[in-house]
Amino acid sequence: MYSQFVGVRGQSSRFCRQLHHQMSMPNDLSNPLALIAELTHRCPLHCVYCSNPLELQSRDNELPTEIWSRIFNEAAQLGVLQADFTGGEPLARPDIIDLVRSARAAGLYVNLITSGLPLDETKLAALVAAGLDHIQLSFQGTREETANEISGTKSHVQKLRVLDWLRQHRVAVTLNFVIHRRNIDQLEEMLAMAESSCATRIEFANVQYYGWAFANRENLLPTRAQLDQSLAFIKSAQERLQNKIRIEYVVPDYYAKYPKPCMGGWARKLMLITPSGDALPCHAAQIIPGLSFENVKGRSLREIWEHSSAFEKFRGEAWMREPCKSCDRREQDFGGCRCQALLLAGDAAATDPVCSLAPQRPKVDAILAGFNAAPTAELFVKPAWLYRPNPA
């Protein structure tokens, strides 16, 4: 986005040249920029679109504090700037405050993605004192009934309490709303909630269809009419709240014309560590047959980043086929999502089938046609959700 400045003015001085250069500098770093630390799969919520794998890790397999500390130091040395603490519910880890402190001491920006459930005022203050930079508080909706239904637990009231406590702390606050057919009509209420809070960022992210969400897809995917309406709403909200709240909107891939640059490109910017220490290029990579993953217990993060066969598999462009191989957009979207290619085309090396240029796009269109033809009356009936369980 910083490129918008280039060429606006002449560059007659060193000052202008430097400032313009920084604002336009593409990201040419070859190191990962963010570490996604999936600290645990344990979670008090059972969301029907959870991005965790269907096979969840139990508490016994979780990495101990010392190994996570080592990972944070190795990550910082590798050039990683930010650590995203996620799960499961990261607060389910009894050592969460030590983990925040050690990531911050390593030099990382610490981001906590949480349901806010296992949290009280004392613990929140301790997290901030330990160096927490940013908290992303998830909400399932604005109406308690829907929210509790989606998360399979009573959670909404506690989340509102946490949001109120956050006013007392100097920490960045993002509200994360996961959007789907049953709450996409509540965007206005969600935004009003954000406006009356201390949040400076709001993410409306439509569900993407992997894992648990894939299993519940027919009850989650919005209709095209719902999506169009939401896009118009977001556009006007972004204009109205410019400089106040940053609003990010992520549309469902199935409705997009071109695929998303999944993970900013395979093994290009991000690295994910599972609760048991496996290093993955993305959340869902374990579904791809034939990939083998290194574990941080046996190797350094740098070795894994540079040499793991799973990271090298789809890194760069060598693996691409047509139409990606000769496509002008290949450096923008990197061929899209490998896991989606596997789920929809049965082949992880295929062009992401959501791409309008993909040979498998008709499959996606057929799925959408089926949903959009069906009446939406079933919205009033509670679907037979497949809830994500809590591992031991």
Place this chain on the structure above:
Amino acid sequence: MTPDLNSRPRLAPGCRLGENNQQRVLLMPERALRLNGPSLEIVERCDGKHTVQQIIADLQKIYSKAESKKVEQDILGYLALLQKDRALDFET
């Protein structure tokens, strides 16, 4: 929106200067911005104490060979950009 010359920009909660591999960066939610030379000098002064006017005067001194009007315009543009990113609050 052009920042008020008498306001005092301050990094917003969750935005701070960091360093990695000898590179200064502005860390913010879900993003980071590399800082060198003038951008670093601007951001270092976004401390809630310097006014926009003072930041401009400081940088005009440091970059005395640059056309001073241009320096002012670029700083205002840069601050507006950071504000749009919600990286700055302006205290009055």
